[in-house]
Amino acid sequence: MSKYVIGIDFGTNSCRSLIVDVANGNELATHVFEYPSGKNGVIIDSKNPHLARQNPNDYIKGIEATVKGALRKAKSARKSFKNSDVIGIGIDTTGSSPMPVDEKGQPLCFDRRFRKNPAAMVWLWKDHTSFAEAEQITQLASEIRPQYLSKIGGVYSSEWWWSKILHCKNSAPDVFNAAYSWVEICDWITASLTGELSPQKIKRSICAAGHKAMFNNQWNGLPDKEFLERLSPGLGDLRDRLYSEAFTSENVAGYLSENWAKKLGLSTDVAIAVGAFDAHMGAIGAGIKIGSLVKIVGTSTCDIMIHPETEKLSDVPGVCGIVNGSVRNGFFGIEAGQSGVGDIFLWFVNNLVPDSYGKTAVEKFKNLEKSxxxxxxxxxGLLALDWNNGNRTILVDVRLTGLLVGQTLHTQPHEIYRALLEATGFGALAIIDRLEEYGVDVKEVINCGGLAVKNSLLMQIYADIIGRPMKISKSEQTPALGAGIFAAVAAGKKAGGYDSIDEAQKVMTGIGKVYQPNQKNHEVYKKLYKLYKQLHDAFGTKEWSGKMYNVMKDLLSIRNEVLNKL
Structure with missing residues (x-):
């Protein structure tokens, strides 16, 4: 008799539930729920482009809508399917997306006093309002706790846990003072399903804690009170109301509560795996192994690798963290990424592409790609910097902005579109170069996520720029699949699941299409990448000194060489 798991993927604009057959990884059914709050699910502020918040009630609605919807579809797809055969649920979310909660673990925005206050909501991963606090944390840590920075690439980000909490303390003290604790949404959603929301009893994710909150067992967990008090008087007291232990996602967070079991039509025997971030669970769903670089390509891109905990691993400047167990138990998880990819393309189409390419965004994308x-x-003859939403890796600077060089009176929108695609490819190569510079060998690149599946031109450009095959994960929903795999391991073999990630991955993951690099294009891109790095270092680093007189001329020369060969 088949057993099934449900992976629930909470993205930036929507969430989806995926029902997977544990025996073979077949994806039986999926259902998507668009968040109803704000603009495309995000609470924004027209006066502050850095602000991005979310309503946690959308997650609760999303669980019920997507799980029930997927269960209905599963019954239609397979007559033998029964709700009672579901053995586990796994959760992945964006991050760092922390939220202030009261003593019972309820979001502060559920309190009437703060219902419409964005500071009491979820501080979404792409909220960059705390850039000043991030700089403050980096400065203090470099002075008195340099070890805190060594495992997170040397620079603390405005996208992360402590920056956002400190900015709340500075900008919305009423919310900060009312908050008993703070919880990442990957932990809060998981806890909601188990029914145990007490902040001190929630099983926290090592993925979230290690990569975003500077949690490390080498210094007894979270940053010490003295550091936090030096950062901001009163912040140290919060530490006692947070957590002292964090877990890998193979662990059971608990079992489905009676309330949720009744609401969803499932058993209270359903195991709930410890939550984690979408990219890290996506890496598991893509079949990550030693030497694999998994790229989750969507609105932004997150790059994930693993390294055995028993082998030496150097600190890598500019990465988003090296955390033991963040991807799977027994391995260091290495995270890097790009703050804007799909968002850059969407911005261009929504704001700058004329209607001659189509009346809708879908039509415009189709015709842009064709041309x-x-x-x-x-x-x-164009070259762009992919920093429209800042730079995550390797510069870790949200105050960098996009750039396009080489425009003439003859430049066409589809040429700019291709230049933007290429810019994200150059950014991807810069990350690979940094990893290999510090001894992390990249043997293969596996891509997953919406853009990897839907945008064949992007993947071919990546292959040509990077000079390696771009493998595409067999699953189009790797974060949800990865969450499902963790659910199968949390449930265990006795329940019909697995006792290890290796066992589950062998039967539940695989590779689909592979894009091979075009060597002629690669040779051209090597010349363009040299110019990209010149712009990258000139605009992105304090240390660079030199001239850029050559850039425009070299772009024209490369263009003429290509045109003469046509």
Whole structure:
């Protein structure tokens, strides 16, 4: 008799539930729920472009809508399917997306006093309001606790836990003072399903704690009270109301509460795995192994690798963290990424592409890709920096902005579109170069996520720029699949699941399409990448000194070389 798991993926604009057959990884059914609050699910502020918050009630609605919807579809897809055969649920979310809660673990925005206060909501991963606090944390840590920075790439980010909490303390003291504790949404959603929401009893994710909250057992967990008090008087007291232990996602967070079991039509025997971030669970769903670089390509991109905990691993400047157990037990998880990828393309289409390419965004994307695919590498004479939403890796600077060089009176929108695609490819190569510079060997690149599946031109450009095959995960929903795999391991073999990630991955994951690099394009892109790095270092680092007189001329020369060969 088949057993099934449910992976629930909470993204930036929507959430989805995926029902997977544990025996073979077949994806039986999926259901998507668009968050109803704000603009495309995000609470924004027209006066502050850095602000991005979320309503946690959307998650509660999303669980019920997506799980029930997927269960209905599963019954239609397979007559033998029964709700009672579901053995586990796994949760992945964006992050760092922390939220202030009261003593019972309820979001402060559920309190009438703070119902419409964005500071009492979820501080979404792409909220950059705390850039000043991030700089303050980096400065103090470099002076008195340099070890805190050594495992997170040397710079603390405005996208992370402590920056956001400190900014709340500075900008909304009424919310900060009313908050008993703070919880990452990957932990809060998981706790909600188990019914145990007490902040001190929630099983916290080592993925979230290690990568975003500077948690490390080498210094007894979270940053010490003295450091936090030096950062801001009164912040140290919060430490006692947070947590002292964090867990890998193979662990059971608890079992489905009676309330949720009744609401969803499932058993209270359903195991709930400890939650984690979407990229890290996506890496498991993509079949990550030693030497694999998994790229989760969507609105932004997150790059994940693993390294055995028993082998030496150097600190890598500019990465988003090296955390033992953040991807799976027994391995260091290495995280890097790009703050804007799909969001850059969408911004361009929504704001700058004329209606001659189509009346809708879908039509515009289709026609842009069609025209851009006819261009040769270097033919446009354009070069862009992919920093429209800042730079996550390797510069870790949210105050960097996008740049386009080489425009003429003849430049066409599809040429700019291709230049933006190429810019994200150059950014991806910069990350690979940094990893390998510090001894992390990249043997293969596996791509997953919406853009990896839907945008063939992007994947071919990546292959040509990086000079390696771009493998595409068999599953189009790898974060949800990864969450399902952890659910199968949390449930265990006795319940019909697995006792290890290795066992589950062998039967539940695989590779689909592979894009091979075009060597002629690669040679051109090597010339363009040299110019990209020149711009990258000139605009992105304090240390750079030199001239950029050559950049525009070199772009024209490359363009002429390409056109003469046509």
């Amino acid at each position: 851009a695919s006819k261009l040769k590498a270097g033919e446009s």
